[in-house]
Amino acid sequence: MKIGNIDMPHGIMLAPMAGYSDRAMRVVCHGLGAEYSVTEMVSAKAVVFGDRKTLSLAAIHADEGPVGLQLFGSEPETVARAAAIMSRGIDREGCVPPSAIDINMGCPVNKIFGNGEGSALMRSPSLIHDIVRATTEATDLPVTVKLRVGIDDRSINATECALAAEEGGAAMICMHGRTRVDMYSGEVRRDILAQVKRSLRIPFIANGDIICSSDALSMLSDTGADGIAIGRGAVGNPFIFSQIRAILSGGEPTCPTLREQIELALCQLRISVEEKGERVAVQESRKQIALYLHAFRGAAALRAKINSATTYREVEHILLSALDALD
Numbered sequence: 001m002k003i004g005n006i007d008m009p010h011g012i013m014l015a016p017m018a019g020y021s022d023r024a025m026r027v028v029c030h031g032l033g034a035e036y037s038v039t040e041m042v043s044a045k046a047v048v049f050g051d052r053k054t055l056s057l058a059a060i061h062a063d064e065g066p067v068g069l070q071l072f073g074s075e076p077e078t079v080a081r082a083a084a085i086m087s088r089g090i091d092r093e094g095c096v097p098p099s100a101i102d103i104n105m106g107c108p109v110n111k112i113f114g115n116g117e118g119s120a121l122m123r124s125p126s127l128i129h130d131i132v133r134a135t136t137e138a139t140d141l142p143v144t145v146k147l148r149v150g151i152d153d154r155s156i157n158a159t160e161c162a163l164a165a166e167e168g169g170a171a172m173i174c175m176h177g178r179t180r181v182d183m184y185s186g187e188v189r190r191d192i193l194a195q196v197k198r199s200l201r202i203p204f205i206a207n208g209d210i211i212c213s214s215d216a217l218s219m220l221s222d223t224g225a226d227g228i229a230i231g232r233g234a235v236g237n238p239f240i241f242s243q244i245r246a247i248l249s250g251g252e253p254t255c256p257t258l259r260e261q262i263e264l265a266l267c268q269l270r271i272s273v274e275e276k277g278e279r280v281a282v283q284e285s286r287k288q289i290a291l292y293l294h295a296f297r298g299a300a301a302l303r304a305k306i307n308s309a310t311t312y313r314e315v316e317h318i319l320l321s322a323l324d325a326l327d
Contacts, residue, residue, distance in 0.1 A: 001203050001226050003036075003100065003142050003144070003171050003172050003203060004099065004100060004141065004142035004171065005066070005099060006035075006036050006066040006068075006100060006142070007035070007066075008035040008036055009035065010033075010035060010244070010245055010248050010249075011035070011203075011205070011220075011225075011226050011227020011228060012033060012034060012035050012036075012216075012227060012228060012230070012241060012244055012245065012248075013034060013035060013036040013037060013038070013174075013205060013227060013228070013229045013230070014026060014029045014030075014034040014036070014037035014038070014229070014230060014231075014234060014241075015038070015146075015174070015176075015207050015229035015231035016037075016038035016039060016040060016041065016102070016104070016146065016231075017231050017232070017235070018040050018041055018107075019040070019284075020040075020231075020235055021037065021038070021039065021040055021231075022040060022057075022272065022275070022276075022284075023059065023060075023061065023064065023271065023272075023275050024268045024269070024271035024272040024275065024281075024285075025234075025235075025238070025268065025288070026039075026064040026065075026067060027063055027064050027268075027271050028238045028264060028267060028268045028271070029234055029238045030064055030065035031238075032238045032239060032241045032242045033242045033244070033245040034065065034230075034234075034238075034241045035065070035066070036065070036066045036067070036068070036099070037064065037065065037066075037067050037068070038067065038068040038069075038070045038102045038144075038146075039057060039058060039060065039067060039068070039069050039098075040057050040070065041070050041071075041072045041104050041107065042054055042055075042057050042058050042069065042070060042072070042082075042086070043071075043072060043073065044071045044072065044073030044075075044078045044079045044081075044082035044083075045073060045078055047071070047082035047085055047086055048078055048081050048082050048085070055090055058086055058089075058090050058098075059090055059092055059095050059275075060089065060095060060096055060097070061094055061095060061096060062094075062096050066100075067098055067099055068098055068099055068100035068101065068102040068144060069086050069098035069100070069101055070102040070103070070104050070146070071083060071086070071101060071102070071103055071104065072103070072104040072107060072117050072118055073117060074115070074116045074117045074120070074121060074127070074131075075131075076127075076130045076131045076133070076135075077134060079103060079131050079135055080131075080134035080135045080137065080138035080139075081138065083101045083135045083138050083141075083143070084138040084139055086098065086101065087101065087138075087139040087140070087141050097141075098141065099141070099142075100141050100142040100143065100144050100171070100172075101135060101139055101142070101143050101144070102143075102144045102145070102146060102174075103131060103132065103135060103144070103145050103146070104117075104118055104146050105118065105119065105121045105122060105128060105131075105146060105147050105161070105165075106118060106119050106122075106147045106148040106175070106180075107119055108148070108180040108181075108182075108183050113180065119147075119148050119151060119180040120151075120180075121161075122147065122148065122150060122151055122155075122157060122161050122180075123151065123155075125157065125160045125161050125163075125164035126164065128145075128161055128164045128165050129164040129165070129167055129168040130168070131168070132145060132164075132165050132169055132170050133168040133169055135169075136168065136169035136170075137169075142171035142172065143169060143170055143171060144170060144171055144172040144173070144174065145162075145165040145170045145172075145173050145174070146174045146175070146176070147161055147162060147165070147173060147174070147175045147176070148175065148176045148177075148178060148179055148180055149175065149176070149177055149178065149179055149189050149192045149196075150179045150180070151179060151180045151181065152179050152180065153179060153181070155179075156179070156189075156192060158175060158192050158193075158195070158196050159192075159195055159196050159199045162175065162196045162199065162200055162204075163199060163200070166200055166201065166202050170202060171202060171203075172202055172203045172204070172205065173196070173200060173202065173204050173205065174204075174205040174206075174207055174229050175193060175196060175204070175205070175206065175207060176188075176207045176208050177189045177190060177192065177206065177207065177208035177209075178208060184232070188208035190206075190219065190222040190223050193206045193223040193225065194222060194223045194224055197223055197224045197225050197226075198224065203226040204223075204225050204226050204227075205225060205226065205227045205228060205229050206220070206223045206225035206227075206228055207228070207229035207230075207231065209233070210229075210230050210240075211233035211237075211240070212233070212240065212243070213240070213243040213244045213246070213247040213253045214247075216228050216230075216244045216247070216248075217247060217248075228244075230244075235288055235291055236265075236288055236289075236290070236291020236292045236293075236294065237291065237292075238264065238268075239255075239256045239260075239261075239264075242254075243255075258295060258296065258323065259323055261292050261295070262292065262319045262320070262322075262323055265288070265289050265292040265293075265319065266315070266316055266319060268285070268288065269282070269285050269289065269312060269315060270312065272284065272285050273312050278311055278312055279310065281312075282309060282310055282311060282312065282314075282315060283310075285315075286303075286306055286307055286309075289315065290303045290306065293306075298322075302318065302319075305318045306318060306319075
């Protein structure tokens with residue numbers, strides 16, 4: 001599968017996740033086989049108004065592989081203008097332009113939904129069309145769209161919304177198989193994802209509850225999707241990408257050792273420190289490091305120590321000492 005200049009031979013991507021899919025996570029996931037990733041959500045209005053903090057979310061570097069810049073907004077002109085601005089990338093040393101512009105039309109959180117953005121856009125397929133059309137006319141980059149299957153069980157309109165995006169010029173659709181009301185719990189509606197796939201001419205990526213290589217295979221088989229997006233299943237376990245690539249290539253997935261898991265957790269933390277500074281990076285990384293530790297005996301005690309650490313060296317000492325105790 002190829003989207004613009006994005007080559008996805010296995011159709012495996014890292015799904016965007018606010019508070020998780022930052023530069024550090026994108027780098028380690030790309031190194032383990034993620035063929036494409038998308039930034040955390042960036043407000044189209046904030047881009048247009050030049051908000052510096054928001055623009056920092058849009059920093060993309062070459063070692064991350066192909067990365068799409070995800071915008072959210074509800075006004076076609078604003079989203080289009082933000083896309084035109086961000087298509088050039090941000091003016092920061094080492095940064096590169098995005099490989100695509102992704103429009104978030106699936107975020108379920110109250111603040112976004114209440115503003116008429118994210119999954120609230122699924123109330124109006126015509127607005128979805130207009131936003132995508134305006135954006136495709138504003139940039140030469142491929143424009144992709146993230147959707148859900150609907151807002152609630154009484155308004156399942158995934159196919160209608162996906163077709164509206166396609167008609168507007170979208171190059172790819174990624175869809176989470178739950179409604180907005182479901183948030184991240186309950187059944188992933190693979191039957192609906194399959195219906196959407198059959199209705200589209202453009203590539204379709206299925207998303208939702210892929211936490212191991214067998215989940216990936218069954219999702220592809222059940223939906224006929226061209227690819228899969230892994231979100232929470234990659235948090236604390238970026239090895240999932242190498243495992244999925246192995247099985248899709250006819251090989252056998254291998255499990256990382258505890259040492260490999262700890263080394264990768266520290267690698268991810270180092271990248272985060274370089275990007276955000278030590279205090280912020282250590283604080284924000286605690287939740288991901290905790291998930292790297294799930295297979296450790298005494299993981300709860302280790303998490304408690306990590307949660308009190310304030311420097312990279314402290315975290316490194318805690319983790320390496322735990323490894324030494326196992327030898």
